[in-house]
Amino acid sequence: MSYRKRRGSRIRPYTFTGGRTRSRHPLMVQTLVSTADPSNDPPAKLMPESQRIYVLCRETRSVAEVSAELKIPLGVAQVLLSDLAELGLVYIHPTITGNSPSENQVLERALRGLERLFQ
Amino acid sequence: MRKILIVGAGHSGLHLAHGLLNHGYDVTVITGQTSIEIRTGRPAVTQLTFPTALEYERELHLDFWSAQAPQVEKFKIHLYPPGGDPPIQLTGRTGRADQYTVSIDRRVKMADWLEYFEDSGGKVVIHGVTLSDLDYFSRMFDLIVVAVGHGELGALFDPDPGRFTGARPRVVAQANIYDVAADPGEDETIGWAASTAEAGNMILTPFLTSEGPCHSLFLGDKRGGPMDAWPDRPRPEEQWRRMRDLLSKYAPDYYERVRDASLVDGNSTLVEHLTPQVRNPVGVLPSGGLVLGIADVVITMDPFVGQGWNHSTRCARSYLASIVEHGDRPFDAKFLTDAFERFWEYGLPVQHWAAMNSGLWEQPLPEHFTEMLAGATAYPEIGDRWIQGWDYPPDYQNWLYDPVKARAYIAQVAAANKHR
Numbered sequence: 001m002s003y004r005k006r007r008g009s010r011i012r013p014y015t016f017t018g019g020r021t022r023s024r025h026p027l028m029v030q031t032l033v034s035t036a037d038p039s040n041d042p043p044a045k046l047m048p049e050s051q052r053i054y055v056l057c058r059e060t061r062s063v064a065e066v067s068a069e070l071k072i073p074l075g076v077a078q079v080l081l082s083d084l085a086e087l088g089l090v091y092i093h094p095t096i097t098g099n100s101p102s103e104n105q106v107l108e109r110a111l112r113g114l115e116r117l118f119q
Numbered sequence: 120m121r122k123i124l125i126v127g128a129g130h131s132g133l134h135l136a137h138g139l140l141n142h143g144y145d146v147t148v149i150t151g152q153t154s155i156e157i158r159t160g161r162p163a164v165t166q167l168t169f170p171t172a173l174e175y176e177r178e179l180h181l182d183f184w185s186a187q188a189p190q191v192e193k194f195k196i197h198l199y200p201p202g203g204d205p206p207i208q209l210t211g212r213t214g215r216a217d218q219y220t221v222s223i224d225r226r227v228k229m230a231d232w233l234e235y236f237e238d239s240g241g242k243v244v245i246h247g248v249t250l251s252d253l254d255y256f257s258r259m260f261d262l263i264v265v266a267v268g269h270g271e272l273g274a275l276f277d278p279d280p281g282r283f284t285g286a287r288p289r290v291v292a293q294a295n296i297y298d299v300a301a302d303p304g305e306d307e308t309i310g311w312a313a314s315t316a317e318a319g320n321m322i323l324t325p326f327l328t329s330e331g332p333c334h335s336l337f338l339g340d341k342r343g344g345p346m347d348a349w350p351d352r353p354r355p356e357e358q359w360r361r362m363r364d365l366l367s368k369y370a371p372d373y374y375e376r377v378r379d380a381s382l383v384d385g386n387s388t389l390v391e392h393l394t395p396q397v398r399n400p401v402g403v404l405p406s407g408g409l410v411l412g413i414a415d416v417v418i419t420m421d422p423f424v425g426q427g428w429n430h431s432t433r434c435a436r437s438y439l440a441s442i443v444e445h446g447d448r449p450f451d452a453k454f455l456t457d458a459f460e461r462f463w464e465y466g467l468p469v470q471h472w473a474a475m476n477s478g479l480w481e482q483p484l485p486e487h488f489t490e491m492l493a494g495a496t497a498y499p500e501i502g503d504r505w506i507q508g509w510d511y512p513p514d515y516q517n518w519l520y521d522p523v524k525a526r527a528y529i530a531q532v533a534a535a536n537k538h539r
């Protein structure tokens with residue numbers, strides 16, 4: 001009888017420690033995205049939809065807004081945005097998911113928001 | 120670089136995604152659940168990773184758990200005949216002397232594979248995919264592989280009754296448990312599997328969850344059979360109580376091992392209904408674009424035979440080879456059909472074996488089958504070959520089904536043992 005409940009027998013989830021190049025920011029409906037360099041024109045080699053996203057996201061938008069504004073299905077918008085982020089053309093803002101290990105981030109964002117309101 | 124979209128982050132989809140990434144493809148996985156949601160979500164039907172599938176995972180650096188998981192070197196089979204007689208038993212190794220089988224909680228394995236895929240440079244998009252999404256995607260990607268069989272996407276793949284006729288609707292009840300009593304005289308890592316004439320099948324296997332090693336107990340029966348005891352969706356403790364009751368009636372040896380066991384914390388039980396079938400592997404989108412279904416999108420295995428992940432690994436590996444060998448040529452209808460037919464050369468004999476197991480007690484056991492069981496008791500190599508057939512079920516057609524081949528094999532083993 002050896003497989004029994006034991007403290008400390010929990011297995012550690014996979015973690016990649018050797019040189020991850022980007023943090024994992026999942027693209028959710030509410031995730032904010034913005035063009036990395038808003039003063040540039042979209043690269044001509046992009047698909048037309050991606051060019052429109054590039055232009056639209058010169059101001060920060062949520063994934064849902066991008067989809068609604070450009071009338072493309074939500075899943076398609078997410079895939080196009082993920083490709084643009086891979087190319088370094090679009091920046092994906094960290095989303096507070098509630099699962100974040102550092103809830104300080106949430107508090108800091110709230111604090112910054114309050115500061116802006118009263119400036 | 121060819122762009123490939125994989126819809127669904129299940130066992131086959133992620134195995135293929137990692138394989139393609141290793142070959143330099145631009146791979147996007149789109150799935151409805153984040154890795155955290157997979158990790159903390161509901162359990163799935165327990166699956167086994169046999170030695171060859173484990174080797175395939177290691178080639179892609181996907182075996183993260185062998186060091187922590189119970190290493191199942193042997194399995195024991197119990198066949199409970201009608202009338203409550205004691206079971207016929209058979210024991211064998213799951214692989215060669217240096218090999219073993221593992222069983223890992225899907226929530227651990229899929230969550231880790233998804234995160235590792237993203238860290239390796241794969242793109243992950245969290246979104247439940249609709250048909251209109253897919254229509255759009257068919258212009259953006261060179262190939263779309265669909266690896267989720269439920270919802271509106273499942274409807275893309277029509278049932279193909281011509282492929283297989285042994286379908287029996289099944290109900291599965293399962294529990295992850297601690298404190299299972301040892302099988303006297305055997306290693307703690309031994310797995311057990313039973314087939315009963317009066318109810319369905321049982322599998323009791325050492326298992327690795329996020330809480331550490333435990334056992335997973337599976338009871339499968341036909342819909343409406345004596346072990347379909349869950350119409351009122353009982354709560355976990357009540358389900359577990361009924362599972363033990365059923366074992367005491369239909370598989371008393373199993374009851375003796377689990378009578379003092381208790382449920383693992385958290386989500387540790389499930390009840391699931393499924394109907395084994397084979398579907399058309401090529402789906403046509405409203406705009407005319409084509410998508411390829413993989414593994415359980417196309418083939419729902421009878422859960423009695425524990426082949427779910429073996430099938431999905433072998434299907435992913437077969438598709439990977441077809442895709443890579445196809446080079447830069449377009450992924451047209453002929454390619455998609457051929458890719459499935461290539462896998463089906465393996466899949467069809469597995470269906471024959473599943474059909475034999477599914478209907479084992481519908482007629483008296485054939486004489487050569489009983490002789491083989493006696494042979495397995497006398498000669499360990501027969502028991503080994505029997506159990507190792509789970510790793511590669513097409514081997515059974517070489518020695519088990521046909522009376523002439525079966526008797527020739529027993530005679531050959533007997534002669535070899537006489538000269539030893």
